Each structure stands twice: as structure tokens, then as C-alpha cells.
Amino acid sequence: MYETIPADQLNTVGKKSGRVDAYEKVTGHAPYVSDMIMQGMLYAAVKQSPHARARIVKIDTKKAKALPGVRAVVTGEELQYRLGLYVVDKDILAKTEVRHFGEAVAAVAADSPLIAQKAIKLIEVEYEVLEPVLHPLKALEKDAPLVHPALGDYSYMEAAFTPVPGTNIANHTKIRKGDVEKAFAQAEWIIERQYTNPSVQHVPMETHVAIVRWQPNDEVTIWSSAQSPYTLRNLFCTAMKLPHRNVRVIVPYVGGGFGGKAGIGIEPLVAVLSRLAGGRPVKLMATREQEFSLLPCRSQLTYRIKTGIAADGKIVGQHMTMYWDAGAYADYAVNVTRASAYSAAGPYEIPNAWVDAYTIYTNKPFGTAYRGFGHVEFHWGIERHMDLVAKVIGMDPVEFRRKNTLKPGSHTLTGELIRTSTGSIDKCLDAACKSINYGKLTKAEKDRQKRTGMKIGKGVACFHKAPAMPPFTATAVILKMNEDGTVTANLTLTDYGQGSYTAIAQIIAERLGFPLERVKVAFDCDTDRDPYDWQTVASKGLILSGNAAILAAEDLLACAYDTASQALRCNKIDLAHDADKIYIKHHPESAVTFRQMAVGYAFPNGNGIGGPIIGVGRYIAQGLSHLDKATGQGNPALDWTYGAHGMIIEVNEKTGEYNILKVGSAFDVGKVVNPDSVRGQAIGGMMQGLGTAVCEGYIYDKEGHLLNPSFTDNKIPTAVDMPLEIECMVVETPQIDGPYGARGVGEHPMIGVAAALGNALQQSTGAEITHMPMRYEDVWRAIRHIEPVDNWITKSPFGSCKSSPQMQGHHPELG
Amino acid sequence: MKITVTINGQKYQRDVQESQTLLGFLRADVGLTGTKGGCGAGECGACTVIMNGEAVNSCLVLAVEADGATLQTIEGETVKGKLSPVQDAFARHHAVQCGFCTPGMIMTVKDLLARNPKPSRDEVIHGIEGNFCRCTGYQQIIEAVLDATGQLKESDKEGLKYV
Incomplete structure (x- = not known):
């Protein structure tokens, strides 16, 4: 929409401006759910399983119930509700069997957090410990215990997913394009490798928190740190069998989400406690430790890629198998699997492709959406693979990429035609290469090598991502004019830090021709008052809500023009407006101000016309389709955002230690709406990606106990971990159906960072690392060609972290 | 007690x-x-x-x-509704995203500046290393602190590059 307006004719879009929420946040005034206290509020606490898999023999809550100040105690057997976003597989509290370490088995609500904690300790649970299924490949073996023996009885979203009853496979997505075997027969080289990454934690600074009041008349109010108020309400009503009108979800400021707060979480549990306590509001705020085990993480991935390459370096066929470790529940992991399958090759044209992507149940904390929605994980594989293939065929990795990138006229894995307006991966790749002086060392870099004794390496990685969402995803914006001619926008796309509301305000100001200060986007999303939005995920917010905002602004203007044409007694077609008034084009002195019309226009004699000026903008994704279940062919992508990272590092080859000297990243964002917001997303995402590349990951022992559920043992990057230099670049190839040509870039900066690091390490030292994160010891091993170890399920919490069963049984076959 | x-x-x-x-x-x-x-x-x-x-x-x-x-x-930190120089710089530089780490971060910066009124980039980095920010990647926070102390170089102001 409006993609053709030249930049010099835009007043607000594309211009620097502060964030609309900055004042509230820098002063500490912004209210988060964690800050809220209600009259008569009780505090909840959760009893969690110490085992990965166990039968619940008995739960004794008598002592807890007898503790003074305890108002409600609940166990799974008392609750007959099952939850699930795509596969309905999760009880609110474990019933008969616990499926992962940290799973909730009982909960209490009490007068104070301290009493609630004491009560939890008084709940006695007797378990019969069972052998857990921890490794996703082990879970596929014929005799593997089933995490969900009743999988065949669960309801699920049939249009998109395919569970396999009688196995641990929660979903199997297939993509079939061309004839892979024929292509392999004609290939000069066939190269097969396998890449892995562990589960990681989102780490929003505000842990999950909810307050719920379930009144005796079954009217429920939920205050939550949720990303997606309407999806939360929908899933809640479905599980609880309540009419949607009975349930109100309110989301104020949220302290980060990154996908971890996208679906439904602790709200149903808090709700049943409130109901048991007679309708008193109950609050539960997850501890940091619970954030790692009670709440979901990002799924582990094992990705196997077999590529056929022709003599000229063109990829002729590719066979891809993804083993996604869902953990104990399917949640978003089935959709991560689906989205990853249709993007699996990265931004490259693969004429003949075969993808099998499996979501596999194991007895571990479950996976959910995480910034990038699978793309961070599989791009680690595909972009390392590009460099490893290039090495084998004796071609420069960037040249090999350029030969194979998607270009106008290319077709994606699902058969979608790439057009010029789709964006340009080549321009992003060129910019990233230029930013790091790819392929050579500058004089300063050579001097630095001499001075430090460390070896400098350079690597690049490309990526693409489209929003993973239903093809009919919808949203709406309501725009209301206030008495003074300012406007307030209501929507339920949430802004938990991304800067979406600032961008939406800029888009509205641009379309209305108003100064930005006259536009407010209201925080505190409220499903009783604000219009529908599917979910705040997938980097779809800017396009969908941005378009809805434009349509709302148009509608508001139409409403104002109606009133003005009556007030001025003229045809609407003869009217124009500026920031303050609507006037007759050929008699500009005949005008009526927005302020005069805002809540209805009054003639001098008191007669009124019009009424309050509002605008409604409704938008739904267009032209998208479900994927064919047998072949994966179809049109799933609202838009593709392309990008590339270039990285310069220096490595101490003796120790494996390395420093990151520079990251230069380029993204084809279509059109920059707010330069500082784009840069903030770019750098923040890059650093989050670097965290998972360098140090983050869940470590389990052989019994499936999570060993590092804390910041002490699961580090995230601090300021000292920043690259010495960061360069953020944008390419602007307008998206035809994007607001002013813009497309989403919230998740993308995180994708490909790890592979760029791995590629730079390989370029400088020859180290062929195929698993992330790349800790110094991993680099040290790889430099020495010492077999990598499976670090993520260890024999004991102490010692070497070496374990079995090992993935090294699959040796790469080099053609 | x-x-x-x-x-x-x-x-x-x-x-x-x-x-x-x-x-x-x-x-x-x-x-x-x-x-x-x-x-x-x-x-x-x-x-x-x-x-x-x-x-x-x-x-x-x-x-x-x-x-x-x-x-x-x-x-x-705010006097009569007016942002302090550090708060103002945080707001102008988009050194805030979700805002949850911001109050603690600003207190740490205040403490740093009380001891070292003109910290170098490196000193800012080490000054705030005890404060996690999962959103910003720290760069715009560092720029805000350098700006609040009148030290932001022209080369640091470059920001987003259009290619």
C-alpha cells in the first residue's frame, strides 16, 4: 500500500523519531503485570516434578490445605481440561504421569507468597520413576516408550499438521519438488552432513506473570504478560468451555517475549485457583528457574542435509531431514516444524527438493515459538552446509552462494515465484561482504594479527524468513478522534519492546497528514474493548497492522469528509485537508477544523451533524494458501525478508578462544519506517543470536534433569560480549502490499548469526564445527579434529559432559 | 522489625x-x-x-x-516530571525496548557517572556488564550514555546505513 510514494514526499514514515513509550519506560512508570496488586489478591505457587518421566502414584495435599492462609489447593486429577495450540495434548496439571522435569503437578493460592511456598513444600507426591525418552532420534526407535500413548485420540488442526499415532511423532511435514534422485544421479558432487543445536531459553527480563479473577458467575478477567491477547482468550475459552464474551484478557506493558509468551501459558492454572478461592484474584509470577523448566523453551534440532551439486557449482538437488525435539508437548513446535520445512533450503533455488520434517515428543521441557521460529536453528545447518560444500567443491563460499541465491524468476521449495518486489538477497550479501572486506585482510588486520598472535577470519551467512501464520491471518485497528483533534488508535497487536506502536503511530500520522504528536497508540490491550488481532508473532505485525492502520486512517478521513461536506455544503470530491482542517479546494478559506468535527459538528444555531469521528481498518492476509499435505506445494508466505551477516573474528588457535571484531548485517526491509527502531531490532536480534551461537543451551543429565536453569549456569550476553564494531545496513526493495512498502524485520536479525561465526571460524582455522553453541572448548576440539562431544545430555552433572547415545554414529559421507 | x-x-x-x-x-x-x-x-x-x-x-x-x-x-531520577540527562538520552537513542531492564540500567549508569563523569566506551561497557538487557544488544544504551556525557562522536551517530 502506497509503496510508490517517493521518500522525499513522506513526512513521518522513514524519519527519525523517539519511541512512543519511552517516557513511561525510562521513568519506571510503565505498569507491567508484575507490578500489579489487586484488592484481596492471593499468591500462587506451583509444585513441580523432580523427574523427567514418572507415574504419579499419590498426591497428598492434606498438610498444605491445613496451613493457615492457604485458600486453594489443586491437583491434576481434579481438572478435566486439556490445552493445545495445534495439538490438544496438555493437561493444566500433570494427571497420572509427568512428562518432563519441572512439569506442574499441583498448585496453591495463599494469602502471601511465603505461605504459598510453605504450602508447596507440604504437598507430598509419590512417584514411580520411569525411564525417560530424552534423545529425539532414540524416540523414533521402534521400542521407544511413547510420551503420548493417546496421541491418536487428541484433536489437532488437520489442515496443517499430521501426527503419527502409535509413535512419538507429533507432526510430519513433507515438501516434494521435482525429482531429487534423478538430480543426484546427474550431480558432480553429493555431500551430506548433519548439524545440531540444543534447546535454549528466551529469557524475557520479565518472567511469565498472570493475575486471574474467575467470578462465581463464570466471568473471567485475565491480566497477563501474554503476547497474543486474542489467541490466549480463544484457547482459554476452548479449554474451559466458556463463551468468549465471558472472558476478558488485558495486557499492559510486557517485559519482553521473543515468542515465549506467544500462546497460552500459566493463565489456566491461575484461573482454576481463583475459581477454587471463590473468585478472589490470584497472581502467579514465574521464578527465573521456572522460566527454564515449567515454561517452554526453543526446540532442539538435528538437521541432516544431502546436496547434489553440478560441475558449475549449481545445486541440482537437496534432500533435507529435520528432527525437531518438541519436548513433552507439541505447543508451537509442530508449526515451527512446518514453517522450517517450507523454508528449509535458505534463500537458495533448489530445483529438486525433498524435505521431511518431524516434530518428536521427548521427556523434556517443551519447545515453543522463539524469535525466528525455527529459522535460527535450521539456518545454522544450511549456512554452515553452504561453506562446507564450497570447501569440498573448491569454490569460494560467497561465490557458491551467489550462484544459487533466489532471484526474480526462481521458485521456492513450495513453488512460489520470486519477483523483483520480493526483495534482494544478492544486495544484502554484497553489502555484508563489503562491510567486512570479505576475502582479504586489510593492512590494519594484518598488523593486528602480528601484534596479537591471533588469526583473523571472515565469514558470511545469508537467510530468509516469511511469517509462519495461517493463510487467512487477520487484524484490525480502530482509530478515534479526540475532542481536540488528536487521535487514539486501538489494536491488540502487542508491543513488548519491538517498537511496533511507534511505527504504527508514524504510519497513521503519515496517512492523516498529522504531526506524530497528535497520534497515540494505546497500551493496555483489552479484548473487551480493542479489535481482534490473531497473534503478535512471526514479524507480521508491521505489514498486517500497518495496513489496517492505513485503512483505519482512510476510514477516519472519509468520516470527517462526510461531516465536512455537510458543514461546508459541498461535494466531498472538492474537499482537501491539512493537519488542522478540511477545506474546499477552490475556496480554501471555507474550512472546518478537525477539532470542530471531532465529536460531531454543531452549526451556529446548535443543530448537530455527524457524530464522533472514528475510523475502522480491517485487514486480512491475501492470496495465501494451505500447503498440500503430500507435496508441501502452495503459497504460505505473506512476505520474505532477506538478509545477510558478515563477521570478522580473531582466534587463538592454541586455546580455541576467539573475539568478535565486527558484525556487518544487511536486511531488505522494503521501507524503513523508523531507522532507530530497525537498528535496535537489528542489533538486539544479532546479539541474541550471538548468545545462542557462543554459550547458551540446556544441559541435561542422563535422567533428564535440567542442570542449568539459572543465569549462573546458562549465561546470556552482557555488554562485554558485544562485537567491537557493529554495522547495520538496509536495502529498500518495496513490498507491494506492505505499508509504504515496508516488511517485517523483528525476528530476522537473529537468524544466521551463528552460522556466520561458524563460517568465520572455519575460514581462519579450518575448524569444521557442526553443532552450536561454539564454546571455546568446542573450537579447540574442532581445530584439532578431535571428535565433538554431545554436550547436552551428560552422564553426570560433573566431569567431561561426554555422553552416549551419540549422534556421531552418523558419519558424513563425502562424495 | x-x-x-x-x-x-x-x-x-x-x-x-x-x-x-x-x-x-x-x-x-x-x-x-x-x-x-x-x-x-x-x-x-x-x-x-x-x-x-x-x-x-x-x-x-x-x-x-x-x-x-x-x-x-x-x-x-525525574525531577518535577523532567527527565534527567541520562533518561533523556535513553529515550532519544532508543536505548529502551521492553523497558524492564531500564530502571536498573539507569541506576547503574547513574552510579557509574558519579564515580566517573566521562567514561570511555570501554568503561561504559564494563560499567553496565552486570545489567542484562535481552532486547537492545546494548549498543544504543552505550550511545545514550556517551551522549548524556557529551562524548558521542560523529562517527557513532551514523546509525542505520542505507545501501
Whole structure:
């Protein structure tokens, strides 16, 4: 929409401006759910399983119930509700069997957090410990215990997913394009490798928190740190069998989400406690430790890629198998699997492709959406693979990429035609290469090598991502004019830090021709008052809500023009407006101000016309389709955002230690709406990606106990971990159906960072690392060609972290 | 136990449980919720306040230890509704995203600047390394601090590059 307006004719879009929420946040005034206290509020606490898999023999809550100040105690057997976003597989509290370490088995609500904690300790649970299924490949073996023996009885979203009853496979997505075997027969080289990454934690600074009041008349109010108020309400009503009108979800400021707060979480549990306590509001705020085990993480991935390459370096066929470790529940992991399958090759044209992507149940904390929605994980594989293939065929990795990138006229894995307006991966790749002086060392870099004794390496990685969402995803914006001619926008796309509301305000100001200060986007999303939005995920917010905002602004203007044409007694077609008034084009002195019309226009004699000026903008994704279940062919992508990272590092080859000297990243964002917001997303995402590349990951022992559920043992990057230099670049190839040509870039900066690091390490030292994160010891091993170890399920919490069963049984076959 | 504390120039007297942390005291007993809790273990820095002139993780201090102390929290940073230079720079530089780490981060910066009014980029980095920010990647925070202290170089202002 409006993609053709030249930049010099835009007043607000594309211009620097502060964030609309900055004042509230820098002063500490912004209210988060964690800050809220209600009259008569009780505090909840959760009893969690110490085992990965166990039968619940008995739960004794008598002592807890007898503790003074305890108002409600609940166990799974008392609750007959099952939850699930795509596969309905999760009880609110474990019933008969616990499926992962940290799973909730009982909960209490009490007068104070301290009493609630004491009560939890008084709940006695007797378990019969069972052998857990921890490794996703082990879970596929014929005799593997089933995490969900009743999988065949669960309801699920049939249009998109395919569970396999009688196995641990929660979903199997297939993509079939061309004839892979024929292509392999004609290939000069066939190269097969396998890449892995562990589960990681989102780490929003505000842990999950909810307050719920379930009144005796079954009217429920939920205050939550949720990303997606309407999806939360929908899933809640479905599980609880309540009419949607009975349930109100309110989301104020949220302290980060990154996908971890996208679906439904602790709200149903808090709700049943409130109901048991007679309708008193109950609050539960997850501890940091619970954030790692009670709440979901990002799924582990094992990705196997077999590529056929022709003599000229063109990829002729590719066979891809993804083993996604869902953990104990399917949640978003089935959709991560689906989205990853249709993007699996990265931004490259693969004429003949075969993808099998499996979501596999194991007895571990479950996976959910995480910034990038699978793309961070599989791009680690595909972009390392590009460099490893290039090495084998004796071609420069960037040249090999350029030969194979998607270009106008290319077709994606699902058969979608790439057009010029789709964006340009080549321009992003060129910019990233230029930013790091790819392929050579500058004089300063050579001097630095001499001075430090460390070896400098350079690597690049490309990526693409489209929003993973239903093809009919919808949203709406309501725009209301206030008495003074300012406007307030209501929507339920949430802004938990991304800067979406600032961008939406800029888009509205641009379309209305108003100064930005006259536009407010209201925080505190409220499903009783604000219009529908599917979910705040997938980097779809800017396009969908941005378009809805434009349509709302148009509608508001139409409403104002109606009133003005009556007030001025003229045809609407003869009217124009500026920031303050609507006037007759050929008699500009005949005008009526927005302020005069805002809540209805009054003639001098008191007669009124019009009424309050509002605008409604409704938008739904267009032209998208479900994927064919047998072949994966179809049109799933609202838009593709392309990008590339270039990285310069220096490595101490003796120790494996390395420093990151520079990251230069380029993204084809279509059109920059707010330069500082784009840069903030770019750098923040890059650093989050670097965290998972360098140090983050869940470590389990052989019994499936999570060993590092804390910041002490699961580090995230601090300021000292920043690259010495960061360069953020944008390419602007307008998206035809994007607001002013813009497309989403919230998740993308995180994708490909790890592979760029791995590629730079390989370029400088020859180290062929195929698993992330790349800790110094991993680099040290790889430099020495010492077999990598499976670090993520260890024999004991102490010692070497070496374990079995090992993935090294699959040796790469080099053609 | 009864304690008396001066917070942002105001005296507060409260009866507190011995196990209450300073963080819990500020948020629940006094009602100043600008200070956030992120981990409860002194790892993330979200709960940073200034106690007797020094930055502390308020989740690691017991309320009773603060008896008689002088405290500054984010609520005292704004004078008559006007942002302090550090707050203003944070707002202008998009050094804020979700905002949850921001109060603690600003308190840490205040403490840093009290000891070192013109910190170099490297000194800023080491000054804030105890405060996690999962959103920004720190760059715009560092630029904000350098700007607030009048040190932002032209080359640092380049920002987003259009190619």
C-alpha cells in the first residue's frame, strides 16, 4: 500500500523519531503485570516434578490445605481440561504421569507468597520413576516408550499438521519438488552432513506473570504478560468451555517475549485457583528457574542435509531431514516444524527438493515459538552446509552462494515465484561482504594479527524468513478522534519492546497528514474493548497492522469528509485537508477544523451533524494458501525478508578462544519506517543470536534433569560480549502490499548469526564445527579434529559432559 | 522489625519481616514498583538501586540491612516530571525496548557517572556488564550514555546505513 510514494514526499514514515513509550519506560512508570496488586489478591505457587518421566502414584495435599492462609489447593486429577495450540495434548496439571522435569503437578493460592511456598513444600507426591525418552532420534526407535500413548485420540488442526499415532511423532511435514534422485544421479558432487543445536531459553527480563479473577458467575478477567491477547482468550475459552464474551484478557506493558509468551501459558492454572478461592484474584509470577523448566523453551534440532551439486557449482538437488525435539508437548513446535520445512533450503533455488520434517515428543521441557521460529536453528545447518560444500567443491563460499541465491524468476521449495518486489538477497550479501572486506585482510588486520598472535577470519551467512501464520491471518485497528483533534488508535497487536506502536503511530500520522504528536497508540490491550488481532508473532505485525492502520486512517478521513461536506455544503470530491482542517479546494478559506468535527459538528444555531469521528481498518492476509499435505506445494508466505551477516573474528588457535571484531548485517526491509527502531531490532536480534551461537543451551543429565536453569549456569550476553564494531545496513526493495512498502524485520536479525561465526571460524582455522553453541572448548576440539562431544545430555552433572547415545554414529559421507 | 529508610529524599517507616528483601520492601511495602525483579539471585541487575551512594542488587539486600540507609530509585531520577540527562538520552537513542531492564540500567549508569563523569566506551561497557538487557544488544544504551556525557562522536551517530 502506497509503496510508490517517493521518500522525499513522506513526512513521518522513514524519519527519525523517539519511541512512543519511552517516557513511561525510562521513568519506571510503565505498569507491567508484575507490578500489579489487586484488592484481596492471593499468591500462587506451583509444585513441580523432580523427574523427567514418572507415574504419579499419590498426591497428598492434606498438610498444605491445613496451613493457615492457604485458600486453594489443586491437583491434576481434579481438572478435566486439556490445552493445545495445534495439538490438544496438555493437561493444566500433570494427571497420572509427568512428562518432563519441572512439569506442574499441583498448585496453591495463599494469602502471601511465603505461605504459598510453605504450602508447596507440604504437598507430598509419590512417584514411580520411569525411564525417560530424552534423545529425539532414540524416540523414533521402534521400542521407544511413547510420551503420548493417546496421541491418536487428541484433536489437532488437520489442515496443517499430521501426527503419527502409535509413535512419538507429533507432526510430519513433507515438501516434494521435482525429482531429487534423478538430480543426484546427474550431480558432480553429493555431500551430506548433519548439524545440531540444543534447546535454549528466551529469557524475557520479565518472567511469565498472570493475575486471574474467575467470578462465581463464570466471568473471567485475565491480566497477563501474554503476547497474543486474542489467541490466549480463544484457547482459554476452548479449554474451559466458556463463551468468549465471558472472558476478558488485558495486557499492559510486557517485559519482553521473543515468542515465549506467544500462546497460552500459566493463565489456566491461575484461573482454576481463583475459581477454587471463590473468585478472589490470584497472581502467579514465574521464578527465573521456572522460566527454564515449567515454561517452554526453543526446540532442539538435528538437521541432516544431502546436496547434489553440478560441475558449475549449481545445486541440482537437496534432500533435507529435520528432527525437531518438541519436548513433552507439541505447543508451537509442530508449526515451527512446518514453517522450517517450507523454508528449509535458505534463500537458495533448489530445483529438486525433498524435505521431511518431524516434530518428536521427548521427556523434556517443551519447545515453543522463539524469535525466528525455527529459522535460527535450521539456518545454522544450511549456512554452515553452504561453506562446507564450497570447501569440498573448491569454490569460494560467497561465490557458491551467489550462484544459487533466489532471484526474480526462481521458485521456492513450495513453488512460489520470486519477483523483483520480493526483495534482494544478492544486495544484502554484497553489502555484508563489503562491510567486512570479505576475502582479504586489510593492512590494519594484518598488523593486528602480528601484534596479537591471533588469526583473523571472515565469514558470511545469508537467510530468509516469511511469517509462519495461517493463510487467512487477520487484524484490525480502530482509530478515534479526540475532542481536540488528536487521535487514539486501538489494536491488540502487542508491543513488548519491538517498537511496533511507534511505527504504527508514524504510519497513521503519515496517512492523516498529522504531526506524530497528535497520534497515540494505546497500551493496555483489552479484548473487551480493542479489535481482534490473531497473534503478535512471526514479524507480521508491521505489514498486517500497518495496513489496517492505513485503512483505519482512510476510514477516519472519509468520516470527517462526510461531516465536512455537510458543514461546508459541498461535494466531498472538492474537499482537501491539512493537519488542522478540511477545506474546499477552490475556496480554501471555507474550512472546518478537525477539532470542530471531532465529536460531531454543531452549526451556529446548535443543530448537530455527524457524530464522533472514528475510523475502522480491517485487514486480512491475501492470496495465501494451505500447503498440500503430500507435496508441501502452495503459497504460505505473506512476505520474505532477506538478509545477510558478515563477521570478522580473531582466534587463538592454541586455546580455541576467539573475539568478535565486527558484525556487518544487511536486511531488505522494503521501507524503513523508523531507522532507530530497525537498528535496535537489528542489533538486539544479532546479539541474541550471538548468545545462542557462543554459550547458551540446556544441559541435561542422563535422567533428564535440567542442570542449568539459572543465569549462573546458562549465561546470556552482557555488554562485554558485544562485537567491537557493529554495522547495520538496509536495502529498500518495496513490498507491494506492505505499508509504504515496508516488511517485517523483528525476528530476522537473529537468524544466521551463528552460522556466520561458524563460517568465520572455519575460514581462519579450518575448524569444521557442526553443532552450536561454539564454546571455546568446542573450537579447540574442532581445530584439532578431535571428535565433538554431545554436550547436552551428560552422564553426570560433573566431569567431561561426554555422553552416549551419540549422534556421531552418523558419519558424513563425502562424495 | 521496624525500619526507617530515606528513599529519594522521603522518609519511610515500615514494619518488615526479617526475610523481606530490599527489592520486595520497595515494591510491596513502599509501593515503588519502578524497580524490577528479574532473577532474584543477583545475576541480572534489573533490581539495581543506589544505597548510601553505591549501586546494589536490591534482591540481595535484606530490608533490615537498609535500616537507616539513604536510597535512590528510578522514581527519584525525574525531577518535577523532567527527565534527567541520562533518561533523556535513553529515550532519544532508543536505548529502551521492553523497558524492564531500564530502571536498573539507569541506576547503574547513574552510579557509574558519579564515580566517573566521562567514561570511555570501554568503561561504559564494563560499567553496565552486570545489567542484562535481552532486547537492545546494548549498543544504543552505550550511545545514550556517551551522549548524556557529551562524548558521542560523529562517527557513532551514523546509525542505520542505507545501501
